[in-house]
Amino acid sequence: MLVTATPAQGAWWDCLCLLGKRDCTAKVMPPAVHQNAAPNLEAASIGARVELQLGKKTVAGVLLDATYEGILLGTMRDGKPQSRLVEHRKIDSLSVIDPVSGELEAFGIDTPRARVLASRLLARRRYIDFLNTDYVAPVQEAITAEVLKFRDVKSKAEQESYLRAEGEKIMARVREKFGIDNVGFHYNLNGGNGSDYVERGGLRVSRGDVGVQYGASKDFADKIYLFQSKTTNLFDVINATNPKLLAGGRMGYELNIFRLDHEYFRQAVREGGITKATDISFDFNTDWLRRREFNKVGAGLVGIPYSMYLAPPIGVFQSTGKRFPALKRLSRLEETLVTMRRLEAILLSDKNFLPAGEGP
Secondary structure, eight states, X not given: OOBOOOOGGGOOOOHHXXXXXXXXXXXXXXXXXXXXXXXXXXXXXXXXEEEXXXXXXXXXXXXXXXXXXXXXXXXXXXXXXXXXXXXXXXOSEEEEEESOOSOGGGGTOOHHHHHHHHHHHHHHHHHHHHHTOOSXXXXXXXXXXXXXXXXXXXXXXXXXXXXHHHHHHHHHHHHHHHTOSOEEEEEOTTSOOHHHHHHHTEEEOEESOHHHHTTOOOOOOEEEEOEETTTSOHHHHHTOBOTTOTTOOBSOSEEEEEESSSHHHHHHXXXXXXXXXXXXXXXXXXXXXXXXXXXXXXXXXXXXXXXXXXXXXXXXSSSHHHHOGGGXXXXXXXXXXXXXXXXXXXXXXXXXXXXSSOOO
């Protein structure tokens, strides 16, 4: 059964889970997506004329979009365009009748919008493949041996020193592979999950910061919070604590990793799209964002497009101990080490689960 990273019951926040007081699986591991989603997304083509078999009923129309929820089908009624979402669970099969129907404009979808929709569709397909790829298996024995050796180091200061040194080595290899000098990291601290970021095409800006929720801040700028590799070691990114949890819980359970030295960011600064940039946040001009092609699809405004990502959103701190049964219970620093090695395996993999199309 295929899965996406959509939190069970629509609620992502679980204090006990992020504090490490109990297993995270029940609340934050993704529930199953209907088994029809993968073949439907694979067969789908934006703008194609398709037939959907719904039991004994056949429905034909223009495929306007294909999401994790279902197929958005366009039809004409009395000469007027209309659309309906058909859920994957109701679709027995999807057949392409004409791959290029030429009918998208009748439904208000111009060429730039169609291009973004096609890129999002490819991203959804590849994200399912990503979730079903086990990056840990090839390095599981090596990680287990490293953690057992790490346990022999009794000084917390020495353990942290080791993790920082390894963090710098990992990021040096990542920078070399991608030919970049600065990497950004963003947790789902204020909501969101892997499939959300794929569906929306990247990181959306949000108003203000955590302090606003408690009346402690007057910063209502549209912004994105992040860590930067040029100022923060990978160990400190992974081991960071959540400001919402007083007992030192993790920052979140989904980590978005992206390049920060792209021309997109330099252009944003030159043109006033980024109005303020610090080591921990970027403030955005929403009028500038609305003019970006990648914001022609979906609700909200994306500040960091999916095309900047180095890998799909990565689930972290989810049943880490169960992945390494020989280690039994992991300490916080041991879990941090395991997570760093898992990120290394993903980022340095020769697999590519990102679409090349949709850009800034």
